[in-house]
Amino acid sequence: METSPIYLLPQDTLHQIFSGLPLRQIMVCRSVCKLFHQILTSSCFIDLIATRPPLPLLALRPPHHHHHRHQHLHLSSPQGIRVFDPDQDQWLRFTLDFLPFRSPHPVASSLGLVYLWADSPNSPEPNKSLVVCNPLTRQFRVLPQLGSAWSRHGSVLVDSANRVMVLTELAALYFSGTNQWLKFSSNLPSKPRSPILVSDSVYALCDVGSPWRSQWKLFSCTIANLKNSHTWTRLERHEWGDVFDILKRPRLVRGSGNRILMIGGLKSSFSLNASCSTILILRLDLDTLEWDEAGRMPLEMFKCFQESSKFKVFGGGQRVCFSAKRVGKLAMWDRCSTNVGK
Template sequence: MPLDHVLRVSDAPPPAAAEAEEEEEEEESGSPSASPPILLLPPDALHNVLGRLPLRQALACRPVCRLFRDALSCPPFLAALPPLRLLALRHPRAASHVPSLHAFDPAFGRWLRLPLSFLPFPSSSPVTASPSLLYLWADTSPAPSTAGDTKNPRSLVLCNPLARSYRVLPPLGSAWSRHGTVLAGPGGAALVLTELAALAYFPGEDRWLKFSLNLPSKPRSPILMGGAVYTLCDVGTPWRSQWKLFSCGLRDLGGPRGWAPIERHEWGDVFDILKRPRLLPGAGSGRILMIGGLRSSFAIDAPCSTVLILRLDLATLEWDEAGRMPPEMYRCFGGGGVGPGPVAATAAAAGGNNKVKVFGGDGRVWFSWKRVRGKLAMWEEEAIGGWRWVDGVPGYNEGVYRGFVFHAGFTAMP
């Protein structure tokens, strides 16, 4: 049964199920031995049986009968089920009417649709996620905005699409929603980064805290891992980029420690071999992936031969090569030739222009390009071979796909 159908089912059982329950009650009153054996199981035994189901199948079982509905509506029981590890797609346009969210389940190779119609906002734009919680920009002002009005304050909304619940964070100016990068923290915390400042929200607070970044340049592809923010900054010149890795504890924003570079002499020219690198979280909690075009030389206009994925172990501070895009896949993104074409294409494949995007996390990286319609290139850190195509991308025919990792489940509520 499709997940979107399961999530649209109300708590009340369908008419057919209700009639079946009435017949079961009649049979049970007349002849107790005629009751299905599963109805005679104690709650602990029933939870033991249902607890062996994946979350997707558990949700599909909820509308079967009243017994299953009651057993599968217990928050502690649902929170104990492993979440769905999904890739959620963002709409190509920053603000749009999005009644649902398309998501890909890598474990089963299937596309799902998570309804967002329970949100009472005229438009919303999902941007990132933490375990079980989806973060969206939404216009929450009571007065309707006029066409082209970009001055209305917007708010970040936290929601659990499986539980159909949401919470609105304090509103922010439109500049933060248009230019800020949102990072999802643990337990509903949020961080919004711009070129010069950061806003932080922690659960239990009723306001945003503002901090100066004090970084040498605009943070590129910041990520939040283990209570710390990691980002790349360009410390080079207008004629030649030179990337450096910086980090700051989430609780150290604005403090005396602040941002500090992460560097070792043994790294050598690791940041110089990649064109337009970006960061993504690796598998586990102590690995950072850096993705970019592999330069053929150190010349400024040197073409790239493929896309390279490097991995940093935060425990040992050692880099290693984690993946390299196959030539036939790289050619689909415009690379593999000689001359100016590969330069532009590799910059695209490394996230260097507006037509190609690199996104993911949790040890998975996806690549999308406007000219590669209906499919994504995918690399998985812990899979044999690592690279494959994901076909059947639904929905968005305009623009290029973007996305983020979303662990859908019941482990957290807004």
């Protein structure tokens, strides 16, 4: 193998050859041999491809081991993240071995960047840092240090490399590229569910019901008002009717353009423990404040999720994925495809 003519080519020549490949082929070539991996992960080659637009990949969050007895298994296993390429209908795997941290746990992604909570390698005690990395270019940045309570109770919201928010019921931290977090009161009526950043505003679902019956409402606040400790606005219209009452365990996902998606199980009735007939995707146009139905899961597909009391939703834009325990499969709503579900 070492006598192959490719070993005689100058490194600059190899960089130019591989830089002409699509990003997907570059990722595949990294796993061919040690030479290709060394060439395609070098800083010189990374600089050549760093300006390319990100791929529309959907990342899977790996299992999070909370118990100490599982920690050695998590640390000794190869660090990596699995992503699905919906355009090619195939799975890819990025290694995270370039991160000098223990127990990296992805929590958000945007524009080709992945945000992770990770333990400092030099600290004997768990000391979480929020890290942003590009798995393709293998570059990373550590955001200013936060207390461990934020990693346990805060929801991480992102929409670009310089706009990050960690939101809880009582407080919010905002990072916009400076060397420090801005902290201000959030004063939400309850713990926010699936908050999202859209343009210059934050949207979240909050439960304003009683201990025995949930009642979800949509709240919003601009970043400027949040900095000034202004109260959140409850978004509601008489024309919306019972839009929040027909869904079980609703959650928000950012849609395409100036739209948000609300996803949940479609209740078969308004009784307290009503079963669900399918999973429904509703879409809110933030310009007109009008809801419409974006899609619903086919009944044959929903049978796989029917026995799971909880399911996870991730993605955004024109594609949303669904997963649940004991299902063993992913379902995807794909607005870009002629097939509504996969």
